[in-house]
Amino acid sequence: MTTKSDFKPGTDFLSTLNKGYTLLPSRFIRLDDNRYVVTNLVGEYVVLSRLELEQYVNHQIEPASLLYCDLKSKHFLFDEDSNVAIDLLALKYRSKAWRLSDFTGLHLFVVTLRCDHSCPYCQVSRQSEDKDAFDMTKETADAGLDFVFRSPSPEIKIEFQGGESLLNFNLIKYIVQEAERRNEKEGRKLDFVIATNLALLTEEILDFATQHEIYFSTSLDGPHWLHNTNRPRPGKDSYEKALEGIEKIRSRLGPDRVSALMTTTKESLPHVKDIIDEYAQLGFDGIFLRPLSPYGFAMRTQWYQAYDVSDWLDFYFRGLDYIIELNKNGHEFTEYYAAIILNKMFSATGTGYVDLQSPAGIGIAGIVFNYDGYVYASDEARMLAEMGDTTFQLGKLGRDSYEAIMTSDALLDTLESTMTECMPSCSDCGFQPFCGSDPLYHYATQRDPVGHKALSGFCKKNMAIFRRLITLMEDDLDARTVLLSWARP
């Protein structure tokens, strides 16, 4: 049993005060006209006034103040009391980086380039349905599976892409069954996702998906008039087919077995609330408000030029505000990009989202096997190749070894030169711990994987979102509650 005499008097703990403090590594950036965001190595942050920032940097924060306690507890400084902050910071940094050594988890198999839709913003060149020359072969699939299980990742996700992937469903069946057979020895956590417009969904496909616990990912751009405008197909019934497919999957496999992604087009910009309402009414738990990427047909058809980042940010923030209001009124609904960022900010282990990592997630988090066996660092790299640029083509299945592909200059040089810790503008940015590297975006828009961040739409977008999220959390307690509820690892 402890007694009062087992503890030192409280005055003993005051002895280290007024002896000054040592700064721990941090970066800062302006939040608005009056405040700054200061971040440490692992992304913990404080919001300070200009005066407080200057006092912090000049070792003038009062030791007995709440601000001092806050800065000390979040590892922005340490004093003679204890230097455990350094060990804790190192531990946290290691926790944030743990995912890296798992290496490639996501493997995309582009089983066909054929498609039954003709979407102007499509990010891949598609061929009409009757061209079998654009289907992946069984031999290529086998070589792809060899590659998959060469990764040390304990969790493997195989995602089937196209064109319209269900046009080569027989190969999907083969890959799933063969992967499961191999995994009996490997013992990984194995997940499958079929990315599809759902227009070709059949009972046979649903039976197979049920048996093998396959997830579906589909496109839903918004209300039917918007969706069908964006995604033409013979019969002009893409929306109806998608809804029919979503319902079938939910009733056969369960409500969480199908997710939807939207693409923002010029037509979408005035209608963010309608788009969100569409998702909410269809029973989805949230929405990923995505911009249009500068690849594939989107570039050729000039859709990428249709709006700039400012237009999209206006769209996004109207959407975010509306979603927060829905939550405040009792309807739980998430904006998934904000959730990814909030996870990066508040979870111990960060996020596995490929497009917001440093080093970039290309190759080392996700990789793409095209129908013809060529291996790409990312789906965006594949899309660039469809435009005639093979800069990020890493090799070919069946011809090049795993070693040759994963240590290729195209991959390693890009990873090394585009880490946010090491790029101008990024390396000393206060938002660096929250951000990531997107070399493909910068290459597509500036012909340079590093890019000038002052000219970068990626940078502009992310910095605006970081500022908005932090401002909301500082100034609106109810919004803060909503946003923190999204930070689920």
Place this chain on the structure above:
Amino acid sequence: MSIAKSESTISKDGEIPISFCLSVYTETAIKKAALKFADLCSVHLSKNENVVTATLSFSSEKSSETRDQVRNALINEVLDQELREKISSDTEPLRNLILAHAFSRTGLTGTE
């Protein structure tokens, strides 16, 4: 201190010389920046003591507005390349540590 000449030094044939002080910028940064604009102009480099001069030559159909834009962009590019070199050098240990950790379980590192 770097010296970037203004448009008042544009020569009669439209060439634009820009001088860079080697105590601020490296030759490598200047060359890398010059190379990036090879599709818009020719860049001739000369060196005199501590100053490198990049002389931009344009085809006749390039407007003066375009030439100004290219000149300004090249000046920014030299700064960017200089920073890339410096930051890359300063952060090499950190970068190597992170990438080594990423590849640590793949069997692709030399220590395995």
